[in-house]
Structure formats: C-alpha cells, structure tokens
Amino acid sequence: MINIPQINVLVVDDSPLTRKVLKMLIESDESLNVIGVARDGIEAIEKANALNPDVITMDIKMPNMDGLTSLQYIFEEKNIPVIIVSSLGERGSLIAYEALELGAFDYIEKPDDLYYLKDELIKKIHAAYIFSQSEKAKKEFFSEKEISYETKEKKVIETPSSMDFYGVAIGISTGGPRTIYDVLPKLPANLNAAVFIVQHIPEKFTRTYAERLNNSCELNVVEVENDMEVKPGYVYVGKGGYHLKLRKGLNGLRIMLSKTPKHIFMPSVDVMMESVLEHFDNKTVGVLMTGMGNDGANAMVKIKERNGYTIAESEETAVVFGMPAEAIRLGGVNIVLPSYNIADEIIKKVGLRNG
Incomplete structure (x- = not known):
C-alpha cells in the first residue's frame, strides 16, 4: 500500500451541526x-x-443552490472527485442518482x-483521492504488485450449452452509473442474448437505475422480480437487497431472488455470474467493469474455465481499476x-437473432 499524503477535503452541507460532525469524523x-x-x-x-x-463531500438538498447544480459547475472548472453525502427520500434518491450519472465519484x-x-466516509475519501491521481497510484492502491495482463492458462472444461441464446453477465461498481452508457445503449434490440447486470449501488437506486437505462436502450431494461421469465432482448438489473439468480422452470428460465x-454486496456479481454460468454453460459471456474490490473476479475465472467468454474493462476507461484488474x-x-x-x-x- 502506498503512503498517502495529506488529503484536503471541502465539506458542503447546509446544517452547521452536520458540518461540525463530518469535520470531526x-x-x-x-x-x-x-x-x-x-x-x-x-x-x-x-x-x-x-x-x-483534493476531495469534496456534498449534500444535495441545500438553499440558494442545490448540490446537483453545484456539482455541474464544479466539474466544468475543476477535476475534483465529489462524494455525495445526503439523506434519501423519494425525490432525493432520484437527484442523488443523477449526481452519480453526472460523474460524482460515489454516494453515501x-x-x-x-x-x-x-x-465508510474515510475509506471513500481515500479512494476518491487515489483515483484522481496518477495511473501508477491507482495500481498501487489495489496491490503492491504490478498488474500483469498475461492470463494464466487454465484447463478448459467442455460443457456445451443447450440454450438457443446467450447469457451476458455484467458486473460493475464505482463509476458504473455513468460508464454503463458506453455499453448498453449500443446493444441492438435483436441481440441474441439475455443480459444480466449487477451494479453495486444503494438499494433504493436499482429501480431508478433500470428505468433510466430503459429510456436510453433498444433492449428492454427491467429491475428483476421473482419468477420473472428470462428472454433474449432483455436486460435484467439486480434488485437491491437480493441476489440475482436463475432457476429452471417448466417453460424455460426464471429469475430467482x-x-x-x-455477502457484503446484495446483489453480488460473483453470485449472479455463477448462476448464469450454471444455466448457460459455454454460452455465458462475463463482463467485469469499473469498481473497487474483487467481486466477480472468481466467477470470471470459472466462466473462462467452462469455455465461456470473458471481457474486462481496461484501465484506460475504468474509473476504478479494481474488479477488472483482479480478474x-x-x-x-x-x-x-x-x-x-x-x-x-x-x-x-453472441450474434443477432433473425426476424
């Protein structure tokens, strides 16, 4: 682990007591x-x-100018990571999610x-600072060892899939609400796959996440519900507080919450990917994108061993090169x-479906 220098933080909140407590913490x-x-x-x-x-903590609901508007002005002038620290109400939840889309580093x-x-606050301030610095610092934050792009040779287990379409399993975390727009809106409606996605995000955001993605995608994007039918042409977003799993029903695959x-994450990328692999076998495509930690890395190994196909986001675009680096x-x-x-x-x- 690298030695972190003094990190200067600006605390933004309309409550004098909250400012005082946050400063102390x-x-x-x-x-x-x-x-x-x-x-x-x-x-x-x-x-x-x-x-x-170096880092800003920002409330959302404030007089004169709210945090979302302020965030946009700051990003126009400065490349300073902003951590949203705000209470969640129905309206506040939507605005907080918009802040993540605009590029806020994280939400608490x-x-x-x-x-x-x-x-949590101290951990995320350190992370925000590290990832605003050099590429070398990003690598060292996760490991004292240099990351190698040379993949280890693994024994391939032949497990032909009986499915007539693919299962694409995407895991994504910090920086994801913005980065995912580089991927899902580019997938056509006749994609020969069902797409499953776990985004590490506060539990109350997953429905908003799915709804906003659906407005930007040709594929149908839905927050999963128990016993939902799995079909190609759909994106199934993991529901906050539950693992996204699959089960075989009388008429094909169904969602199981x-x-x-x-697990520290509910839903977990590893749990979702392993369940997709169980049913799609070698027709599983694993995608691991920006995020802290290692959730999904072990499942990516299993997908590759079963002759599926695995894609990791590169350090070039990852806001946090943690999960893909570990895979x-x-x-x-x-x-x-x-x-x-x-x-x-x-x-x-995966190709495209006919008709």
Whole structure:
C-alpha cells in the first residue's frame, strides 16, 4: 500500500451541526484535513475554486443552490472527485442518482446518527483521492504488485450449452452509473442474448437505475422480480437487497431472488455470474467493469474455465481499476477492452437473432 499524503477535503452541507460532525469524523484520520466548509452550492463553487481541495463531500438538498447544480459547475472548472453525502427520500434518491450519472465519484446515505458514517466516509475519501491521481497510484492502491495482463492458462472444461441464446453477465461498481452508457445503449434490440447486470449501488437506486437505462436502450431494461421469465432482448438489473439468480422452470428460465449466501454486496456479481454460468454453460459471456474490490473476479475465472467468454474493462476507461484488474490477475479474462469497445465485442460473440 502506498503512503498517502495529506488529503484536503471541502465539506458542503447546509446544517452547521452536520458540518461540525463530518469535520470531526474526517479528521479522525490523521491523513485527512478539512480545508474548508460551505453552507450551500454557491459557496461550494467559490471555495472549490479558491481552496482547490483534493476531495469534496456534498449534500444535495441545500438553499440558494442545490448540490446537483453545484456539482455541474464544479466539474466544468475543476477535476475534483465529489462524494455525495445526503439523506434519501423519494425525490432525493432520484437527484442523488443523477449526481452519480453526472460523474460524482460515489454516494453515501446519511444516517440519523452521523457517527455511523465514519469508516465508510474515510475509506471513500481515500479512494476518491487515489483515483484522481496518477495511473501508477491507482495500481498501487489495489496491490503492491504490478498488474500483469498475461492470463494464466487454465484447463478448459467442455460443457456445451443447450440454450438457443446467450447469457451476458455484467458486473460493475464505482463509476458504473455513468460508464454503463458506453455499453448498453449500443446493444441492438435483436441481440441474441439475455443480459444480466449487477451494479453495486444503494438499494433504493436499482429501480431508478433500470428505468433510466430503459429510456436510453433498444433492449428492454427491467429491475428483476421473482419468477420473472428470462428472454433474449432483455436486460435484467439486480434488485437491491437480493441476489440475482436463475432457476429452471417448466417453460424455460426464471429469475430467482435470494437472500443467500450472505455477502457484503446484495446483489453480488460473483453470485449472479455463477448462476448464469450454471444455466448457460459455454454460452455465458462475463463482463467485469469499473469498481473497487474483487467481486466477480472468481466467477470470471470459472466462466473462462467452462469455455465461456470473458471481457474486462481496461484501465484506460475504468474509473476504478479494481474488479477488472483482479480478474486479469487471476487469469479469468479472454480480452481487455476500453468501455466504448465492449458492446461491439459482445455483439461479435453472441450474434443477432433473425426476424
């Protein structure tokens, strides 16, 4: 792990008490320094320009100018990572999701007791800073070892699939709500595949995520429900708080929502990919994109071993080169591509349906 220098943080919130508590929580880590605070979006823009912080924490609902508007002004002038720290209401949830689409680094739901934020807040500030720095720093953040693109040779297990279409399993996390638009809208309505996607995102966002993607895609994008039929031409978005699994029904494949196994992520990319592989065998295409950690990396190895096909997003476009880097390190990747080339590779592999 690299030595992280002093990281300067700007805290933006309309509540004096919240500003005070956030400052205290952030500065409990000796490498973090709150360089300034702002009461609304206008002051946030002014202080971002004057103080040039390394990371900004931003509330959404504020007087004079809200966080979403302020975010857009800041991004026009500065390349400063912004972490949204806000309470979730129905309307607030939609705006927070829009912030992620606009390029906010991450989102933290503000609990009633702010002290529960401490560990998550510090971790995400460090991550936001690291990923705004050099490519070398990004690599070192995840591992002291250099990442190799040479995949390990694995024994291929021949398991011909009886399915007449493919299963495309996509795992994506930090930076995903924006990056996924490089892929899904480019897939045609007659794609010879059903697409399954797990996006690590707060539980209340998955329906909004699916609805907004559906407005931009030729494929039908739906948030999964239990016992939903699996058909080609659809994108099935994992439901917050449940694993996305498949089961064989009397009339083909059905969606199965599950609370097991217990996992840090609900839904989990590994769980989803392994279930897709169980039913699609060598007609499984695994895609692992931007995100922290290693969720999905082990499943990518299994897909490749079963003679499926695996694609990892390259460091060139990944906001966070964590999940795809781990899949590469484990030898679970057939090809590494920037996000804007992934859709073409999927089409090339699965083909199009007639009629």
